[in-house]
Each structure stands twice: as C-alpha cells, then as structure tokens.
Amino acid sequence: MQKERKTVLVLVDWFKPGYKAGGPIRSCTNFAYALKNDFNIRVLTTDTDHGEQYPYNDIISNKWLTNLSPDIQVYYARKATLSLKQLKQEIINVNADYVYLNHLFSPKFVIYPLWLKITSQLKSKIVLCPRGALYESALAVKPVKKKLFIALFKLLKIHKLITFHATNEREKQAILDYFPGSEVIIADNLPESDQPEFVSCHKEPGVLKCIFVARVVPIKNLLLLLQVLQQVKSNVMLSVAGPIEDEQYWKSCENLIQQLPSNIQVNYLGPISNEEVKFRISAHHLFILPTQGENFGHSIFEALVTGRPVLISDQTPWLQLAQKKAGWDVALSEPERFAQIIDEMASWQQGQFEEWALSAWHFARLFIENPALKKQYLNLFS
Secondary structure (H helix, E strand, O other), rough: OOOOEEEEEEEEOOOOOOOOOHHHHHHHHHHHHHHOOOOEEEEEEEEOOOOOOOOOOOOOOOOEEEEEEEEEEEEEEEEHHHHHHHHHHHHHHOOOOOOEEEOOOOOOHHHHHHHHHHHHOOOOEEEOOOOOOOOHHHOOOOOHHHHHHHHHHOOOOOHHEEEEEEEEEEHHHHHHHHHOOOEEEEEEEOOOOOOOOOOOOOOOOOOOEEEOOOOOOOHHHHHHHHHHHHOOOOOOEEEEEEEEEHHHHHHHHHHHHOOOOOOOOEEEEEEHHHHHHHHHHOOOOEEEEEEEEEEOOHHHHHHHHOOOOOOEEEOOOOOOOOHOOOOOOOOOOOOHHHHHHHHHHOOHEEEEEEHHHHHHHHHHHHHHHOOHHHHHHHOOOO
C-alpha cells in the first residue's frame, strides 16, 4: 500500500514565471520540481513580478492552477487586492502538513503566517528559510526595521515554534547567532537539474568577453567591477544583465562607464528571463560577480552549468574554485587580484580556455548528481 504523501505549502512573494527577484524564485521553483513526486506541492504567491505594476500575461489570478506541472498547484493571488483575510483563508484551506516560508521580512508571506502560528490559528508545522537574510551584508540594507523585527521575533520566542532551514553551515551559524537554541536543519539549495551539453566559444588571445548577471543594487558590486576594469590592460567586453533597482547607484555606474579606457566596452542588456540566462552566458568566456554576499548564487551556478569559469568574491558558498579549475573566489579587499585574473584569462588561447570551461561544466555536473541533496530535503520535511 502506497504511503500517503504529505502536503507542503510554499509561501513566497514571487514565483515562476517571475524572474526579477532573482535567487528566491529559482530556489522555490527548483524545490517544487525536485520534490513534486515526494510531496503534494502547493505554492501560494502573487500574480505580479518584483518591481512590476501589472500581472503576468496568461496567468489566471485567484485560482489554483497546474500550468507548470500536473504535480504542482500554484495560486497566483491578485497582488493589487490581496488582503490578509484572503491570505489566511487560502493558507488554512490547504491544510498543509508543512508551511514553507522563504526569506524573513516579507510582511504577508512570512510575518503574517508566523503571526497565525503564534496565535494558534495555523496548525501546520512551519519551516522557515531565511535565504541569506541574516547575513550582515543583507542586514545592512534598511537595518533599523530589520533589527526591530528580529528583536520582536526573539521576544515572542517565535524561533521555538518553528524549524529553520539553512542552506549551508554559514547560514546555520548566522541563524544561531541571532536565535540561539533554534532547531536548524541544513539542506543545500536544489539546483536546476537540466544541464545542457558543453558548448565552447571562440577564444582569441588578448580578448575577453565577460558577463555580469544580477540585480543592479549595491550588494552585487557592479561599481566595484567597473573600478577593477579601469586597471585592466587587455581588451574586455562586459555585458551587464539584470533589472535596475537602484537608479542612483546605476547613475554612478554609468558615470564610471563613460570614464573607462578605450580597451573596455560595456553593454547593458537589461533584465533577462531565467530561460535566457544560459544562452547569454554561453556567448561569453567569463562570468563575473564580486558580490558582497550570496546565499547560493543561482546565476553563478548557471555559469558553471553552462561551462563557463566564474570570477566571484569569497562571500558565497562557492569556494576554492581555482583548485578545481572552475574559476576564482577572491577577497573584496583585493581588487587588484580581480584585475590580474581578468588580464591572465584574456591572454589564454583556445585550448586553455576550453580546459577551464570544461572543468567548470564537470564541477556543476557533480553537484547536480549529488544524491545527498534530495535526502536532505526529505529529512527537512519529515
């Protein structure tokens, strides 16, 4: 007799086909696809992408749909009219075994469900994944409001009523630093399992095509990358892909772009969909992201999956990459090292480029095929 599957209700502000919120959308989408045969997966989200005013095309709001997969039910609440009463009704009606909360500071999709839990209106077990929200680099953005919420969280002892999901040891420690005594279970981010075949691209010595894929905000450090490029001697073409969320920051970037030497060209591609990311990356030699902090770094992994080396900061889970010939992780205090690596890789001929590109592809393959990943999630929801 087949064991009855438990129901997991995923609450998240944005979900596929959205893409402008970056990592959390990919994390939750990958979670749903990876575990749809093990649990009854329900997703409660909104019908409008991050930073947009209008709903998605071809999505029916306020109705449970199976558009993405017959095994994944998604409710796209009309964002413009979503009330706490409607949210509560949908959450309670699902009667899930587990409610899976993502991030930490979402008023409707984290804070309100936690309120339902502490007031005994929600019987489901709560699993909360901060998704990097407790890292110092993340808390530095709007710190007063966040610190006040954390203080209230501790005062009400909410952490005693829930299970935390940490995606790595660093995040586990961050959770325990703020909420000592919490139950924390580690389960690494589930990657997209669809890896394309390795395809190379032409590499001419002295020329390097680089790509930066991220939201244009200070934490992603595009400005630092542009400052690094001022020191580079080789011919570099940089493509920048991602939504502009901080206009003032982008103006600073534009001012610096205009001052770059003639051997550096920068092309802003605008926002690109998740489906387009691999194609865009494959046209370049090197992925660069000198980020101030990533919980996973989905665009980094997309580059590795595509078979492109990455040049990133040491503030992500992807470390000791040079040993694997998959890329480099460099301290942000060493901008000159970033410039040296760019010049070094620019000098490569086709053979050396393909050696590292193929190594990056194989590194991602091993990560995808790790059987322990899924077991971690089965343990998390057991």
